[in-house]
Every structure is written in C-alpha cells, then in structure tokens.
Amino acid sequence: MTKSSRTILIVVAFLFICGFLLPPGNPSGTAFPSKDFLHMKGTVVTHIVENSTDTLSENRILELQDDDGMTLWFGRYFYKDICVTGICRMVKLWIFWDCAGNYLGIQLDEKDPLTKSDHTPFEPEDYIRLDQILADTLSILKSLRYEDLVTDEITQPELDDNRNLMALFEVDGYSSATSPTLKEYVVKDAVYTCYTLWHTVYGETRAHIDDILESRIDAAYVKQLLMKESENHKIFALDIIRRENSFLSECDFMVLPLVGSLDRNISEKALLAITPQYLSSPEKQLQFVNLMDHALPEIKYEIIYKMQLVDKVSTAAVALLLDKFMSGKISSGGLNQIFKIISKQELLNKGIVNNREIESRLTQLSNHPDAYTANLTRNFMKSIR
C-alpha cells in the first residue's frame, strides 16, 4: 500500500532530500559513487510505504518527475543490517530505480562507503561490479538463501569459538569464506553485502514502484512515454504495449518508426510490440515492410520473420518484399525467407504464385544472373507447383 503526495515546488531535488531525509551525521550528501541522482532537477513526489517490512529504513519512496510529470527516478534511503552469525554492521545508502522500476543505481555518502572484509572501503571497480550485480535481474543470488552463502568448510565448533569467528570475520567481512562457486558472481569479500542489496533492490520497494506505475497506465501515459527522448521511457512504453496490445492501435504511428531505430534495444522491443494480428491489415503490412529501408541489417530480417507469422499476407506485400530483394535492400541470404512467406500463403490461398504481379517477379528471379538466386527460385517454383 503506497500513499503519494506531490511537493509542488520545483526545486533541486537534492536540497529537499538533504533537508528532510538525510539522517543526522550525513550532512554533506556528497554523491558517491560517481552517478549523482540527488542533484538532478525536477519535482519530488513522495510515496509512503505503509506496513513496510523494512522497519529500519525510511518508509518514503521519493519520485523525481520532469516537467511533464514523467518519472526520472524513484529512490529510497535504506539502513540495512548486514549480519552473519549474529554480528551485524549497518550500511546506509540510497537505491534508485528508473521510470520502469528497473534498478538504476546507488548513492551513498563518501564518508560512509561500503566496506569489505578487512574494513577497507570498496574500490571504484567494486562499485562497478556491484552495479552490474544489482542490475542483473536473474542473478544467482535470487535463488540463494542466506545460509547458502557460507561454505561447508566452516564447522559449528569453529563458529562457536569466538576467536575463530573473528578470524573468519576478517577473512571475508560478514561472509565467512565465500563459497567458491559464488566468487564469480559477487564482489570479492563482500558476498553478504551483495546478497542483501540485491534482495533489497528486488524486494518490497520494487513491488511498490510497480504498483505506482501500474496505476498510471493508460493510452495517454503510454503516448507520453513514447514522446520522451530517453531510451528507458521508450522501452518501458514498448514493454507495456507488448503486454497490453490494445494500446498499439492508438500509438502505432509512434511505434512503427521505432522499428527503424538505430538503437537495437529499441528496434527489437518495437518489433516485439507489433503482433501478427496487428499486421492483418494489408495497408499496415506495406507500411511495416517499408520500414526495412532504414532499419538495421538484422532488423530487416526480423521484419521478414514477423511477416512469416502473419496468417494472410497480401499479394502487394509479397510483391513489395520481392522488390526489396531485387533492389538490393535484402541480400541473397534473405530470399529463401521471403519464399517461406509465399509457401505459407500458397498453402492457404492456392494460386498466389500465379498472380501476375508475383509470377512476373519470380520469373525475373529465376533468370537472375547469379546462379544461387536463379536456382533457388526455380526450385522454389517447382516445389510449390
């Protein structure tokens, strides 16, 4: 359950946060590691996390919004006890999520850095590694229990002996000896820190953020997301459309051009949002096929694969695909894929290869000067007839 209240003032978020949220003893608020979320400009909206299971941490999630009311980030300040065998140490830090609820980064006071086994602070490369671990939604840490983190080599008598316990503490901070199989998945000598933070990133706060975002979703919101320059907003919008395809008809004029984006992340997501059902309209098929003129090479073929899934492909779209091949927009490696579309259509609609538009193109291709194209076409025509 989350309650929200909007801070009307458009201020430097940092001032607000420092003044109202940073606990005593953390006056500087200096950004650390290098990402500085707290100095970004925008409007801060506060969401209260009711019945939080994390009683130590702030029960507020802050959201920084831009001038259009779109999320720049969500952030929450945490106090986390990192414990092993009853000995705990507290870490204090901000964790941030992006407009879609994905992990974005952490920030902490440079006077209070994360530390490792020997109490030495994290090095810059440790923060980079930690960032990667926290961004990995499928991390091995997801399925592990706290007790899985210790190797079998540590026996109970050792743990009962305080001296030994302290020795272990020194070996690997709070983690005892890091399990050999875990080493490659965590920051060296900081396995419990990684574990605790990963489960914090993907814990109750993330669920609250998802609820907040879910309650906002409608066509207008999706359009607004698509209008944003940032990749994150666009990808979030495309993910929503993929889940709820009814939005596509209202936003297709914004989604289709994204198939031609040179950012592969975006173009792939845009392709996923376009369903074979959407492409049942002959006009849309033409529009869709034409997108390959400016698309990345691999996306051109994804367009063809998508067309293979369409139940009924118009003759005009098939002709257009063949034209794309003949004009060099699709290389020799893609002709057999176009033929697969024709084969499927021929099965459903006997006679497509006899359509004058298609037949003339196939005849032209069967006399193509390059033997591969000519043979492939001739054999294709033979097989289909």
Add this chain to the structure above:
Amino acid sequence: MRKFVAIALVLLIVQWVAAKNSPSLFIEAESFQNKGGWVVDQQFMDLMGSPYLMAHGLGTPVADATTTVDLPKTGRYTLFVRTYNWTSPWTEKEGPGKFQVSIDGKILNNKVLGATGNRWEWQEVGKIDIGTRRVTVGLHDLTGFNGRCDAIYFTMDDEDFPPDELDALTAFRREKLGLPETVPSAGNFDLVVVGGGVAGTTAALTAARLGLKVALIQDRPVLGGNNSSEVRVHLGGRINLDPYPKLGDVVNEIAPLRGGNAQPGDYYEDEKKLEMVNAEENISLFLNYRAFSVEKEGNAIKTVVARHIETAEELSFSAPLFADCTGDGTVGYLAGADFAMGRESKADFNEPTAPEQPDKMTMGASVQWYSKEGEKHCDFPEFEYGIEFNDSNVQNVTMGEWTWETGMNYDQIFEFERIRDYGMLVVYSNWSYLKNRSSFREAYRNRYLEWVAYIAGKRESRRLIGDVILKEQDITDFVIYPDASAPTSWTIDLHYPDPENSEHFPEAEFKSIAVHKAIHPYPIPYRCLYSRNVDNLFMAGRNISVTHVALGTVRVMRTTGMMGEVVGMAASVARKNDTTPRGVYLNHLESLKRLMTKGAGKYNIENLQNYNLGGTLGPKKTNIQIPPYDKE
C-alpha cells in the same frame, strides 16, 4: 572316417548350391518405394552392414512403409526379417520397437518383430503361401518407438538361412542385390570432398570457386551436418578475424541467420546450403552417398567408393586430392592415416588441462528434442526400459539441447548405435515419467513431443594426425606458426558428465556440463589440415590434427567452416602446382596466404553472424613466432 567327411562335404556343397539356386528374394528395407512414416538411418551402416528403416514416431505409430516386388515364383516361402530389440542393452524385457510385416496388406502370422534379440539378427516371421508373383510388402509399425528393419528375405528353401556374421552378410547382400564386381565411376575430379557438413560444404564451395572440379559426397539428403535441420545445433564462434579477415565469407553465405539449438527445422535453412552448392557449376553433388572404402596407390588415395543409402548403388570417385570432412575421419581411417582418439595424458604434450593418464574418454553426442504446448490433453505411452525416473531425478524441462549428451565413456564410432539409442531412450523415459507419473504431470497435460533427433550430434571421435598437432599451450600462449590460417575463437570448451546426473544415474549419465577456458582468437596452423602419412588427404572439421584439449575450441562450426575454406584454397594451390597438401606448405605457402587474404566470398551478404559467438575472450599473450620451417 575320411569317407564320411567326404560325404558330409558333398552334402554340404549340394545343400549350398541348392540354397544358392533356390528361389529367393532379398529386399533392403531402405529401398522401399514408399517409406510411409519410416526414416532411413545410415549412421551405423559400417557397423551392422546397411542403412535401415526406423519407425521414428515419438510414441505414435508411423504410417506403413510399402514396396512392390516380383517374387521369382509363386509358392511357399519362409520369411526372415533382420532386426532386434534396441533397448536390450538396458533391459531384459520385450523392447518397444515393435512392428509387423504384411503382404498385400495382410499381416503375416501375427508375428511381432523388433521386441527381442540383443544384436542385429535375422528373425523368422514364418512360412507363407504366395499365389501371385507380384506382391506388395509392408512394414507395419505398432508403437512409434523406433522399431527398425534392415532387410527382408524370402526363400523357398527350408535350409536357406541368411548369414548373421558381418563379412558373410556383406557378401550375401552383394550377391543377392546383384551389385557389379567393378564399381562404376562417378567421374574424375580435381578434389573429392567427403562429408557435407559445414566444413565439407565450404571446402567444396571454395575449391569450386577457385576453378577446381569438385565432387561433394554427403551421406544424408541435406547438407550442414550438425547444423542441418536433422541435428539442429547452431553455429558457434567468430568469423572474419585477423590475420585473414576474409576467411569466413563463405561460412557467412551458407549460415542460418538465426541462432538457437533444438529450434524448429526452418531455423537451419537447409535449402540455403543446398542452393549455394547447386549454384556452383564446378561442384557435382552426391547426396545420400556414404563413402565406405578407398583404393590407394602408394601413400596416396586413388579412389573413394561410396554407396547410396537407399538404392545401394555404388560409385567410385577418382581425384588427385581428397578432403576428409566426415567428422569421424572415415576416409583417413580407411586409408590407414594416423589418428588419435580419446584424451592424451599430461606427459604427452604437457597440456595443463590434460589428465595425468591417457584414456578413451571423448566428449559425447547429443540427441536434442523439444516439446510444444497443445490445445488439449494428449497422452504419451508408459515408457520404462531399464532407466527409472522419479520426482527427484527427472529432468523437469520442456526441451533438451546440447546438455543432453551421451556416450562419453563409450566408443563414439564402434558403439555409436548404442550411444544414439541411449540418447533417445532417456528422452522418452524422462518424458513418459513427466507425463504419466510425476507429481507435476498436470503441467504437462497438453504438452507433446514435437521433435526428437534421430541423427545424433557428435562432438568427437577420430582426430587425424597432421604435420602439426595443435595443443593447448599453442592457443593459450598465442604461439603463432608461419602457416597460421583459420582462426579459432571459442573457449576451450570441454564436456564432462554432469556430476548431479552421475549421482542419479551412475555410469549411465545423459547430461553434461561444459568447462570453459577463455582464449584469444588464434589462427590454426595449416599443417593441422592435412594427413602426415596419406599424401593427398586434407582434413577439415572436428577430425583435424589437434589434441583432445585443443579440440575443445576448434570444433565449433563457424571455425570448422573456415577450415573448409582454407582447405579449398590449399587444394586449388596444390592442383595448380601439381603438388601435395604438404607441398603447398613447403613451396607455395605465399600463394595460399594470398588466397586467404582475398577470401572466397561471392555474394554481398551482410555479416549477421552475431549469435553464439562465444563468451568472453581470453587475454592475448605475447605473440610467440615460430621460426620459418626448415625445408631440410
């Protein structure tokens, strides 16, 4: 006594002559005119004598195979069928591969075949009176569980038993099929490439584009080998790397655009590979032919003889140069080429990854599979033949790709039928448990097996020895030879039985793990690509001259494809200069380098080979140059 022996001998001869002349008919199952739902399996013909028909129905009986034949005369015949119970290595109970034989649609004597026998054998169906000479013989599958039939024999002589022993059976077949003493020639070529996997295909394409007259012999109806729709392993490794960035252009032309193991058959684009080959006028393609013998002259191969896997027609192929791209090093083996198999010891090459003692262990073969969600409930028969599953050892999965790997401790050549069969057995047994008895069977209620391979994807067997044997330290220490050629970029990726699976199925594991050692892309010496003791034999593919450990990296198919390109180029240099593969290294290396620099790509195809490139690359150590080879 002497008199008695003489009489017995005479009687035997009379019996043999009578049998020889008595009316009989021998039918190879694979030559049936209508194969119905049965598939032709040629993988083990060198072991058991012939390709055979198999009812690969994934638990649903397949359509009858039929053929119409003319018997020598009407009358009473005894009928034999060559088959056996393929699950006999694991169980003593009746096997699942049951089928029957019919004449003109009528099942003979209600006899069930394929359920007994622990090796290939002739099983008697019984006696039958046949009233017309022309009859239609049918194979009627009862289970869909891989019943198999090699051949059928009709005889009117009660004393005429077809032989079981392999040599005698081979002679019997030849005689009954009327195969000519002299094998007809398929023609004379500049280069004969045996094996139409990725390496063989690129070797043939490259050589043909450089002007050689090439024969490409492949024992399946499709090209691509492990990358074909029959095995469905995706390509791996990187192309277009230093020191010859044009190597890989031919691979790119035949390569599927999409990656993924055990995906729908379309993904593997068989037609693209085939039409690329058909587009080369210089290539004569012989699909469905399997090489089974060679003739030599001195240390060189003169001809390779191959047999059609359905018609048994034989053809001989002559050429000054041959390329063994069979994977198993079959041509080299037949020609007496030196080869290695199994793991070398640490002492052999001082390899860090090698075991202390040498052994016969190899990486295994994969029978991949996948299932699909249907719209309604579907059954799968109970299937338990010696391997027991329960909730704790069952693989709770809907597909199986490379990790389903069997036979690491068996001979990947001489025990390969058993290895492949075990791969199928565990897929069916596991699936049957999931569908029928597991506590989570509800989740599988509507799922059905869509595809299970019957052509196993083999990783390792013979490695033919060349003038250089590539070893682990060459790669990890970046020891560059003067004849550096096709680059390998995959990790040193060696497979072992999955310890957890071994715990559940000791000595009978069917899952594997991979242990990786990252490398920097490394150019393989050309001298690994020809035999050290068969003068005119090239190799490309997994049967090149490497240690077991080094095979771990070179074996992926974009890399083997580039080896094929190099072999095609070297063959053109050898032909032009009338020399041997070794002669190319000794005297014409610069010509080969020029060709490797130029590449053999023909079509302007974007490089979309960006899937399964391999993990992180290892560090590049100091480039250690080997001094030029001393010709003396």
